[in-house]
Amino acid sequence: MAAEAARPDRRAERAAAKRRRDRRGIAIAAISTVVVLGGLVALVLTSPGWPDVRDTFFNATVFKESFPDVAEGFWLDIRIFIVVEILVLVLGLVVALIRATTLPALFPLRLLATVYADVFRGIPVVLLVYLVGFGVPALDPPEGLLTNQIVLGAAALTLSYGAYVSEVYRAGLRSVHPGQREAALAVGLTERQAMRHVVVPQAVRNVGPPLLNDFISLQKDVALIAIIGVTGEAFRIAQIQASTDFNYTPLLCAALLYLAVTIPLARLLDRWDRGRVR
């Protein structure tokens, strides 16, 4: 009887205790944030070189001057990124599908696809950009696509990321339960139809987040094509501007522009991942 009577109080007590715990948690988080971040900022601001760093990296005047040019270069980055990404998605899927087939007639293709994925995943992207960007023109091809640095840079990125993404797709294909293929065959579909209508759609869906992760990575790596002399690209423009007056603020400009794209992509990825778990 006593326990019965105590019930409403116990509920209120628990709620109050929970509120106290929550308030304490927020207070601790706030204090530790101020201490850690404040400490870091203080450390930077009081370091002997800070005034020079401020003038060479965080110069507002230079920022305003260089921003339009860097932003224009960044627009080229974005366009390259979009074209390369589409090519990568197609190339990766084709390579993954070739590697998944068991048809004897496709053996040579399968071999090529395997060698391709192994080799191009194993070469640093920056090296590949160099090799393609300087190697292909050295062959003295007729003036045109093969001598265009943007095209060559984009080709190098496509080859490299295509290899990575083919592995992501492969993992996706393996993640689809064998019972799905069996069920597709059982309703009368051919192997190819089962792949096209049942296995691949599920595989792509399963690897959405890791694919998006590679998107983010690719978006940043577009800057690498600056090293083979693509002049209109954001990083390259920032580099040129920085080297004229030894003020590195334009580089910060470029960094901010990259972040403006990669951070929203990362948040999108997080939301997607959470949605899948639910």
Add this chain to the structure above:
Amino acid sequence: MIALEGVTKAFGEREVLKGIDLTVDEHQAVALIGASGSGKSTLLRCVDLLLGIDDGDIFLDGEVITDPSVDPIDVRRRLGFVFQAYNLFPHLNVIDNVTLGITRAHGLGRQEARDSARSMLARFGLEGREEESPSNLSGGQQQRVAIARAFATRPRAMLLDEVTSALDPELVGEVLRAVRDLKDEGVTMLIATHEMGFAREVADKVGFLHEGRLVEVGPPERVLEDPEDPNTQKFLRRLLEAGRA
């Protein structure tokens, strides 16, 4: 209509089916019973050519379907298969699960396929669920979608692989009703099952599989109530003790 002659199947060294002889006549329902691992699922998969056999032959309407010259796709289009774990396509909604096969494999037009799928789903008590994702359905409903999906292709025979084994006990009844419904219509069926009561009720013939051999085949009353084979006797006694028969 379906006949197996000396069907043998091994996975590596392990022989799972050891010379199975069995016939399923038109409009007949044949139930296969036996312990887990006795080869029931393998046998059904062999009939649907989802697995190749090592020896013997399987006939469908008098044609040897296990001949290497026979196109397995053509055979599968004449049979309906229902899996233990439903195996619905999770990326498609309920009605598209049913229409995929009849449009892509059986050449029905989109509208015709949707109409046919709709009436098939209604028949198994799933009207109003057409646009839902399979994951929103209970196990019993999912299995009924799977039955509708298989039956929508107008198969010559249905192969049912332990269609109630993955279900919660309270959902078994609705799926068995769907199967009974098929039986009443005279659909030829080969059923692997753990439900002895159900086997007794719908099957015209019961076969008991033991370690890859069909040790006893006969009318359900005889096989289930007065078995001759000592293995069948032992199996049924165990089920009885567990309260499952």
